[in-house]
Amino acid sequence: xxxxxxxxILVQAxxxxxxxxxxxxxxxxxxxxxxxxNFVLSRFLGICPFMGVSKQLDSALGMGAAVVxxxxxxxxxxxxxxxxxxxxxxxxxxxxxAFIIIIAALVQLVEMILLxxxxxxxxxxxxxxxxxxTNCAILGVAVLNINEKxxxxxxxxxxxxxxxxxxxxxxxxxxxxxRLEQAPIPPALKGLPIAFLMAGAMSIAFLGFAGLGG
Amino acid sequence: MSLARExxxxxxxxxxxFRIVLGMCPFLAVSVSVENALGMGAAAGxxxxxxxxxxxxxxxxxxxxxxxxxxIVIIATFVTIVDLIMNAYLPDLHRNLGIFIPLIVVNxxxxxxxxxxxxxxxxxxxxxxxLGMGLGFTFAMIVMATFREILGNGTWLGINLLxxxxxxxxxxxxxxxxxxxxxxxxxxxxxxxxxxRRKGGAR
Numbered sequence: 001x002x003x004x005x006x007x008x009i010l011v012q013a014x015x016x017x018x019x020x021x022x023x024x025x026x027x028x029x030x031x032x033x034x035x036x037x038n039f040v041l042s043r044f045l046g047i048c049p050f051m052g053v054s055k056q057l058d059s060a061l062g063m064g065a066a067v068v069x070x071x072x073x074x075x076x077x078x079x080x081x082x083x084x085x086x087x088x089x090x091x092x093x094x095x096x097x098a099f100i101i102i103i104a105a106l107v108q109l110v111e112m113i114l115l116x117x118x119x120x121x122x123x124x125x126x127x128x129x130x131x132x133x134t135n136c137a138i139l140g141v142a143v144l145n146i147n148e149k150x151x152x153x154x155x156x157x158x159x160x161x162x163x164x165x166x167x168x169x170x171x172x173x174x175x176x177x178x179r180l181e182q183a184p185i186p187p188a189l190k191g192l193p194i195a196f197l198m199a200g201a202m203s204i205a206f207l208g209f210a211g212l213g214g
Numbered sequence: 215m216s217l218a219r220e221x222x223x224x225x226x227x228x229x230x231x232f233r234i235v236l237g238m239c240p241f242l243a244v245s246v247s248v249e250n251a252l253g254m255g256a257a258a259g260x261x262x263x264x265x266x267x268x269x270x271x272x273x274x275x276x277x278x279x280x281x282x283x284x285x286i287v288i289i290a291t292f293v294t295i296v297d298l299i300m301n302a303y304l305p306d307l308h309r310n311l312g313i314f315i316p317l318i319v320v321n322x323x324x325x326x327x328x329x330x331x332x333x334x335x336x337x338x339x340x341x342x343x344x345l346g347m348g349l350g351f352t353f354a355m356i357v358m359a360t361f362r363e364i365l366g367n368g369t370w371l372g373i374n375l376l377x378x379x380x381x382x383x384x385x386x387x388x389x390x391x392x393x394x395x396x397x398x399x400x401x402x403x404x405x406x407x408x409x410x411r412r413k414g415g416a417r
Contacts, residue, residue: 042391044238044239044242044394045239047238093294095316096293096297097291100286100287100290100320101283101287101290104282104283104286134320134322134325135320136317136321139317139319140313140317143316143317144313187410188410189399189406190406191406192235192399192402193399193400193402193403195399196396196398196402197396200394201396203391203395206391207390207392
């Protein structure tokens with residue numbers, strides 16, 4: 001039974017004949033998700049928390065950590081349900097409904113577990129957790145992993161790297177916005193407009209990574 | 215009368231994109247061309263109207279403690295319907311919109327209208343609200359896509375406006391990711407100016 005499961009996870013479901021784990025592919029996925037196709041600045045996923053929680057460095061870090069954590073868990077859950085339940089039953093088209101339920105349930109579960117076992121961590125991440133259910137980056141990474149036909153290992157790597165990319169964009173943005181508080185800005189651009197212009201400038205900078213993937 | 219008001223408010227006064235700044239992800243990502251904008255607007259508008267209708271119809275049947283998961287399941291059902299229909303009849307558009315079709319599920323506008331309006335109002339009002347918000351979203355997408363397609367490609371809805379000389383060397387950044395952020399910054403700034411003018415006039 002175990003060997004059957006392992007076989008399913010490694011070979012059958014990955015859609016590729018070679019289950020081998022190549023270091024090159026791994027690095028391509030990591031660099032791609034963090035820099036080249038940064039989730040916020042080039043794929044436009046997770047803009048709402050990016051604009052909402054990037055006013056202070058501390059909260060940006062907290063949100064980033066919560067997103068990395070939930071992304072990895074959600075990817076694990078969604079990948080498992082898709083390949084071990086939906087595909088064998090021939091109802092793969094229900095993936096959107098299944099994934100959003102898994103993500104919502106996971107976020108609830110994580111919230112309850114944290115509250116019970118690690119109140120300190122709950123204090124730090126708690127307020128960001130409910131927001132994460134409707135963070136399109138989480139559902140986005142789950143759907144992307146299925147579309148790209150990644151194996152479980154690659155999916156997890158992609159999820160963690162995407163979360164790190166999200167955190168990177170969020171933390172950079174928080175640093176810029178803390179400075180902007182003191183900067184002389186035209187009154188019409190105060191608040192969100194200047195934040196979008198800054199995001200545009202960062203996005204231009206990230207375009208420079210485009211050649212890295214080869 | 216009040217139905218008309220529910221309908222009209224979504225288009226300008228409470229425009230989900232320009233006023234409330236919700237649903238940014240598909241808005242910025244898909245507004246590359248007017249065609250994509252129309253497709254996305256129609257898909258999101260359909261889901262919005264249907265989910266508003268069903269949420270309003272079931273508003274007394276859904277226990278308030280589990281209402282958010284119920285709304286999400288309702289929305290996800292309609293998104294799956296749209297996804298399958300588009301895949302069957304408009305495969306090119308479906309490929310262009312890609313991952314943003316399933317992501318309509320987590321579009322804050324739709325959940326926001328279910329939670330903020332449909333669960334407290336009658337079915338006709340909820341449908342009017344959904345239609346208005348859907349049109350407002352589509353309108354905002356078309357405005358943004360008009361700028362981006364003309365600047366970045368020299369065309370509008372595929373019609374060449376600026377001639378060969380421009381299309382051979384367009385302002386490419388407008389259709390790339392940074393262009394979306396920068397244009398959005400200026401559009402929101404423009405709305406700030408309008409707001410300030412109006413306040414100044416009233417005083």
